[in-house]
Structure formats: C-alpha cells, structure tokens
Amino acid sequence: MAAKRYTSMAYxxxxxxxxxxxxxxxxxxxxxxxxxxxxxxxxxxxxxxxAGASKEKLVKEYERITTDIMARMVQVGFPAVILETEHxxxxxxxxxxxxxxxxxxxxxxxxYHDEYGIKCALRHTIGDxxxxxxxxxxxxxxxxxxxxxxxxxxxxxxDLLSVESMGGKEVFDYSVxxxxxxxxxxxxxxxxxxxxxxxxxxxxxxxxxTGTVAAGDTDCAQANTAMFIxxxxxxxxxxxxxxxxxxxxxxxxxxxxYEAGAVGPGKDCGYENVIIKAITGMPMTxxxxxxxxxxxxxxxxxxxxxxxxxxxxxxxxxxxxGGTTVQCWSETLAYDCALMNTALExxxxxxxxxxxxxxxxxxxxxxxxxxxxxxxxxxxxxxxxGDNIYLRAKNAAVECCNIVSEGAAGxxxxxxxxxxxxxxxxxxxxxxxxxxxxxxxxxxTKYKSEVKVFLPENYGL
Amino acid sequence: MLDFTEASLKKVLTRYNVALEKAMTPExxxxxxxxxxxxxxxxxxxxxxxxxxxVIDGLQAAMDAGKNPIALIDDALMVGMGVVTRLYDxxxxxxxxxxxxxxxxxxxxxxxxxxxxxxxxxxxxxxxxVAEGDVHDIGKNIVTALLRANGYxxxxxxxxxPVDEVIAAVVANKPIMLTGTALMTTTMYAFxxxxxxxxxxxxxxxxxxxxxxxxxxxxxxYALGVYGEEAADAPKIADAIVAGTGDIxxxxxxxxxH
Numbered sequence: 001m002a003a004k005r006y007t008s009m010a011y012x013x014x015x016x017x018x019x020x021x022x023x024x025x026x027x028x029x030x031x032x033x034x035x036x037x038x039x040x041x042x043x044x045x046x047x048x049x050x051a052g053a054s055k056e057k058l059v060k061e062y063e064r065i066t067t068d069i070m071a072r073m074v075q076v077g078f079p080a081v082i083l084e085t086e087h088x089x090x091x092x093x094x095x096x097x098x099x100x101x102x103x104x105x106x107x108x109x110x111x112y113h114d115e116y117g118i119k120c121a122l123r124h125t126i127g128d129x130x131x132x133x134x135x136x137x138x139x140x141x142x143x144x145x146x147x148x149x150x151x152x153x154x155x156x157x158x159d160l161l162s163v164e165s166m167g168g169k170e171v172f173d174y175s176v177x178x179x180x181x182x183x184x185x186x187x188x189x190x191x192x193x194x195x196x197x198x199x200x201x202x203x204x205x206x207x208x209x210t211g212t213v214a215a216g217d218t219d220c221a222q223a224n225t226a227m228f229i230x231x232x233x234x235x236x237x238x239x240x241x242x243x244x245x246x247x248x249x250x251x252x253x254x255x256x257x258y259e260a261g262a263v264g265p266g267k268d269c270g271y272e273n274v275i276i277k278a279i280t281g282m283p284m285t286x287x288x289x290x291x292x293x294x295x296x297x298x299x300x301x302x303x304x305x306x307x308x309x310x311x312x313x314x315x316x317x318x319x320x321x322g323g324t325t326v327q328c329w330s331e332t333l334a335y336d337c338a339l340m341n342t343a344l345e346x347x348x349x350x351x352x353x354x355x356x357x358x359x360x361x362x363x364x365x366x367x368x369x370x371x372x373x374x375x376x377x378x379x380x381x382x383x384x385x386g387d388n389i390y391l392r393a394k395n396a397a398v399e400c401c402n403i404v405s406e407g408a409a410g411x412x413x414x415x416x417x418x419x420x421x422x423x424x425x426x427x428x429x430x431x432x433x434x435x436x437x438x439x440x441x442x443x444x445t446k447y448k449s450e451v452k453v454f455l456p457e458n459y460g461l
Numbered sequence: 462m463l464d465f466t467e468a469s470l471k472k473v474l475t476r477y478n479v480a481l482e483k484a485m486t487p488e489x490x491x492x493x494x495x496x497x498x499x500x501x502x503x504x505x506x507x508x509x510x511x512x513x514x515x516v517i518d519g520l521q522a523a524m525d526a527g528k529n530p531i532a533l534i535d536d537a538l539m540v541g542m543g544v545v546t547r548l549y550d551x552x553x554x555x556x557x558x559x560x561x562x563x564x565x566x567x568x569x570x571x572x573x574x575x576x577x578x579x580x581x582x583x584x585x586x587x588x589x590x591v592a593e594g595d596v597h598d599i600g601k602n603i604v605t606a607l608l609r610a611n612g613y614x615x616x617x618x619x620x621x622x623p624v625d626e627v628i629a630a631v632v633a634n635k636p637i638m639l640t641g642t643a644l645m646t647t648t649m650y651a652f653x654x655x656x657x658x659x660x661x662x663x664x665x666x667x668x669x670x671x672x673x674x675x676x677x678x679x680x681x682x683y684a685l686g687v688y689g690e691e692a693a694d695a696p697k698i699a700d701a702i703v704a705g706t707g708d709i710x711x712x713x714x715x716x717x718x719h
C-alpha cells in the first residue's frame with residue numbers, strides 16, 4: 001500500500017487539542033480504548049544487565065516486572081495501564097525470545113484482568129536490528145528477522161506494535177556534529193521518511209493479519225540524539241535551537257508511519273508527537289517529568305499537555321525504598337493520569353493543559369516550539385506541501401525558525417550562541433533548492449563522499 | 462490562552478545560560494590565543510574555523526618557507542587545536558566546532574605525513590570501542606575526535622566489538638588507556654567481561670567507560686573501571702594518566718563525581 005499523505009490538519013484549531021482525547025481513539029488489548037476521554041499510564045522498563053545471559057533469565061525478569069506493575073496498579077486502585085517492553089537486542093535478533101516474553105507478560109496481565117477487571121494492553125517495541133558492525137543494512141538479510149520479530153510477538157500476546165527505526169542515522173550522526181542543517185534535513189526528512197514508508201507498510205500488514213495495532217514510531221535515533229547532545233542549559237555540545245530544528249524535521253518523518261497504516265498511540269519518546277497528533281488526530285504517548293529516571297529534558301510538564309498515554313521512558317528494574325522501580329514509577333504515572341482524568345471529568349482539562357504548557361513554555365526554544373499552539377503551526381507548515389517529503393520537512397524547519405525568532409522578540413530568552421546558530425541554520429535553509437530531485441542528487445553525492453558508512457542502496461537510491 | 466507577565470515569568474524559571482553568557486565572542490577569544498608567528502597564525506586560525514583547504518594552504522606556505530612538516534604538527538596544528546579545546550573546556554565554543562576543527566586537523570596531519578619521511582610523535586595510544594552487541598556509536602565517535610584533538614593516537618575498533626577482539630587490540634597496541642561506550646543496560650555487561658580478561662592476563666590499564674545507561678555504580682564494580690560522565694572526560698583522564706596518575710583508585714577519586 002502506498003502511503004496516503006496528509007495534506008490537511010485533523011483539528012480545526014490548536015485549542016481543540018487536549019490530553020486524553022483524540023479524534024480517532026484506538027481499541028487495544030484487554031478492554032482498553034486509547035484517546036477516548038481518559039489518559040492511561042504507560043510503564044516502560046529495562047531488565048537488569050545480568051538478565052540477558054539466557055532466555056530463561058530474561059523471561060523470568062519480565063514476569064517479575066509485569067507482576068510488580070499489575071499488583072501496584074490494583075493496590076492503589078488505578079483503572080487502566082499499558083506496559084511497554086522495549087526489546088533488548090537478544091529478543092529481536094531471536095524472535096522466539098521476544099515471543100516468549102510477550103506470552104509470559106500477557107498471561108499475567110490476563111490473570112489480573114480476569115480477577116480485577118483492570119483494563120490493560122501490552123506494547124512491544126521491536127529493536128531495529130537492521131545493521132551489522134560496519135553498516136546499516138536496512139534492506140538486507142536482517143529485514144526478514146526484523147519483521148518476523150513483529151509477527152511472532154503479535155501472535156504471542158503483544159497488542160501494540162512499535163519500533164524506533166534508524167533510517168538516516170548514519171548521515172544524521174555526521175551532520176549534527178557539524179552544525180550541518182542540510183544534512184540533518186536529508187537524513188531525517190528524506191532518508192528517514194523513505195525507510196519509514198517501507199517498514200510501516202509491512203508492519204501495518206502484520207498488525208492487520210494478527211489483529212493487533214500498528215502503533216507508531218519515534219525519531220529517537222535522531223531527534224532524541226540531538227536533544228540529548230544539546231542537554232541542559234549549561235551544556236556546550238549543541239545549540240538548543242539546532243536540537244529543536246531536528247525535532248521539527250522529525251515530525252514529517254514520524255508522520256509517515258500513520259500515512260502507511262499505523263493508527264497510534266505514537267511511542268513515548270517522540271517529542272514530535274504533539275505535532276503529529278495535530279495533523280492526524282490519533283492518540284499519542286508522551287514522556288516528560290516522569291522520565292527523569294531515564295534522561296533529563298527541558299519540558300517535563302509542557303509535554304504532558306496533549307498526551308493520551310503518559311510514560312516514564314525506561315527504568316532499570318531493581319529495588320527502591322518504595323518497592324521495585326517499576327512499581328514506584330507506574331504509581332507516579334498513574335497519579336498524574338488520575339489528575340488529568342479528574343480535570344477531564346470536571347471540565348477543567350483546558351486549564352490544566354495550559355498550566356502544564358505555560359510552566360515550561362519559555363524554559364527553552366525546544367519547549368517553546370512544542371507548546372501546542374506553536375506545534376500546531378509546524379503541523380500546518382508540513383501539510384501545506386504534504387505530498388513532498390523534502391518540501392514538508394524543509395517547511396517544518398523554516399516554520400520552526402520563524403516561531404523561535406518570534407518568541408525571541410518576546411519573552412523567550414536566547415543566548416547569543418543560540419541566536420547565531422539559529423541565524424546560520426536559517427541562512428542554510430534559505431540556500432536550499434525548492435526542487436526535491438536536485439536536493440536529493442546534491443546530497444547523495446556529498447554524503448557518499450563524506451560519510452564512509454552511508455550506503456545509498458539502503459534507501460533504494 | 463494563559464501567559465506570564467515578564468515579572469511573573471522570573472519567579473518560575475531562570476535561563477542561566479543567558480544570564481551567565483560571556484561578553485567576548487568566540488572569534489575574539491580565539492584571536493587572543495593564536496600564536497603571533499605569521500606562518501603559524503593562518504594555520505591555527507584555519508583549524509579554529511574548521512576550514513580544511515585553508516589549513517592545507519597554510520601548511521604548504523609554511524613548508525615552502527622551510528618549516529619541517531613533522532614539526533608543523535606540534536607547532537601549528539596542535540597549537541590551533543589547543544585553542545579549540547581550551548575554548549571548548551571554558552564553554553566559549555560548542556562541540557560541533559571541535560568536531561569540524563578535528564576534521565581539519567586530521568587532514569593537516571595526513572598532509573604533513575605525506576610530505577615527510579619521519580613519523581610524528583604523539584602523547585600516547587588509546588584503544589576505543591563500543592560494547593559487544595551495541596551499535597550506538599555517536600558517543601564513541603565524539604570520544605575519539607576529542608582524544609585525537611588532544612594529541613593522542615587512537616585505535617578505533619568501531620562498534621559491536623567482540624570481547625576477545627578488544628583484548629587482542631590491547632595486547633597488540635599496548636595503550637595507556639582503553640575506552641568503552643554503550644547505550645544499553647544489557648550490552649554494558651560486556652565491560653565486565655573485558656575487565657576480567659584483562660585482569661586475567663595481568664594487564665592493569667585504566668578502562669574508561671561511559672554512555673547511555675552506563676553509570677558510576679556499575680563501572681565501579683570492576684577492577685579497572687573508571688567512569689566518564691561526559692565524552693569530554695576522556696582526554697582529561699588520558700592527560701591525568703600521562704601526568705602520572707595511572708592508579709585506578711586515584712583516577713576514580715579524581716573523576717568519579719557522585
């Protein structure tokens with residue numbers, strides 16, 4: 001199936017968007033309906049390092065994790081939960097491992113559902129294993145193992161299928177460390193989108209065949225790499241204005257999953273998901289203040305503004321004073337959701353949304369652009385040329401520059417360095433051609449020569 | 462939509478990076494540090510600006526004027542790179558500037574070597590790798606660039622490196638330090654295996670580890686482990702070793718921050 005491009009917005013205005021409500025709710029798992037008027041905690045976890053030693057140890061570890069979460073949810077009286085298992089490489093490279101883990105987890109969740117009626121679903125995020133030691137091998141032998149991992153997990157009990165795919169990463173890693181905005185645009189907007197269309201067409205077909213949900217992708221490999229390198233206010237590794245440009249460009253790239261058949265909820269670490277929700281109307285998972293166990297960000301409250309599921313990104317399984325880590329973090333997530341759901345039920349949702357948004361709006365250029373009103377504008381820039389993967393990515397970048405510049409004329413303070421990086425990026429964007437074929441030809445020549453690990457055949461080029 | 466007044470905003474957040482920004486521009490700060498020699502100055506400046514062609518032009522002019530190509534590595538290229546790393550350490554410039562300067566410097570070194578029959582001397586050899594099973598290598602690429610920028614010879618084993626290959630490279634190259642990076646909790650376990658095999662062979666070099674899920678508690682569990690919280694710690698740990706702090710306990714005392 002060819003991707004069906006978005007050329008209009010799902011929401012008539014930014015103000016229509018809020019948390020817990022999407023235009024197109026998704027039914028999944030055991031009686032769960034996502035984006036249907038309530039928010040849901042989505043708990044994510046990683047096994048202890050030694051648990052990867054054998055399949056038996058790994059399955060046992062996930063059984064402990066699952067039981068701990070379900071028990072805590074019931075103990076504190078929360079009505080719904082999603083568990084997300086992000087595969088460690090052994091589980092995707094050996095699809096039977098991932099399937100056994102999914103089966104073990106789902107069995108426990110069914111027991112809790114049967115006994116207590118708690119609504120729940122299991123997301124499995126397959127590892128993007130399509131590479132070898134030297135190169136990405138996006139279309140090589142590992143692609144069939146990759147798809148097999150989705151299918152086996154879906155058959156064994158996973159309800160929601162996701163991945164953090166890597167298309168474009170080899171060029172992105174090179175470009176982002178050289179302030180090369182054209183390279184970032186090529187990597188995320190073009191190469192990433194080309195690869196996304198291929199894999200999500202296949203994942204959506206697997207979901208259809210297995211009666212599961214093709215949930216969505218995130219540009220973790222690129223936009224989150226930029227966000228993490230940019231770091232906090234005092235870090236000196238990447239201008240935050242460039243990090244938000246990478247994020248804006250990632251939105252049309254992650255959008256491709258939904259154009260190729262995914263229906264949401266988009267995956268937690270996609271900070272671009274608020275833009276995608278504005279375009280698609282599909283439910284989205286987000287993470288922020290509750291993912292400090294995994295990483296810091298500069299928009300911990302703001303990013304909660306329009307979430308449908310609320311995640312902690314990932315936490316290593318071990319003991320804390322208050323129980324195991326998954327118990328502590330699932331409880332924290334669920335209390336946040338209880339507050340959002342209370343706001344929804346009492347019709348105070350837009351007030352809470354705006355408080356969350358405003359508390360971080362001026363913290364950083366990244367949070368400023370992802371504030372729902374500005375995110376909506378980025379979405380409009382994308383759908384304006386929705387049929388052209390290059391132009392829509394370029395539009396997103398240009399609109400991002402405009403939003404930050406407008407903000408800087410008001411209450412958004414920028415350092416001189418951030419201002420210069422923004423001006424340099426804008427000048428580079430202005431110098432790019434409008435013709436996609438010319439841009440693609442120029443880039444394939446440039447990056448084939450500069451990036452030793454870039455293989456154009458990975459993208460059918 | 463709700464919004465702050467200027468006054469109320471200040472009660473909610475402080476943009477410390479804006480508040481603490483230095484008055485001097487990076488270009489002004491660099492200008493103060495460049496050597497004054499008229500043949501060396503353009504090379505150092507071209508390194509700072511990351512202009513590869515200008516570096517080569519400057520080197521050619523210096524050689525034409527009788528400068529020794531190998532001496533130019535230390536006297537011009539490393540001096541220019543020294544300006545870059547100093548300003549990076551002081552927070553005046555950002556990482557991409559260092560990466561572009563490092564690219565220009567490495568090009569320059571190759572050019573000098575091509576024009577000489579003697580080999581350059583470096584500060585020491587360091588073996589770098591990404592843990593077995595892990596293909597996330599941007600952190601390692603930053604580490605290798607920063608080490609090279611600081612004058613070290615880097616043996617880059619790449620990503621997803623089998624434990625035995627790491628051991629073989631250490632035996633073959635006799636480095637002053639080994640680095641390992643990993644993103645995942647399950648792959649960083651390979652560091653412990655590397656450590657155990659090195660210890661078994663009686664090799665006691667510092668093994669600097671960092672990256673994504675790696676933390677100080679984990680690295681402290683094995684004998685040779687020294688935790689680096691940031692990529693920029695790698696050259697600092699190497700410099701401490703060169704300065705005589707080879708003892709793991711002393712390195713941990715100096716670099717373990719938590």
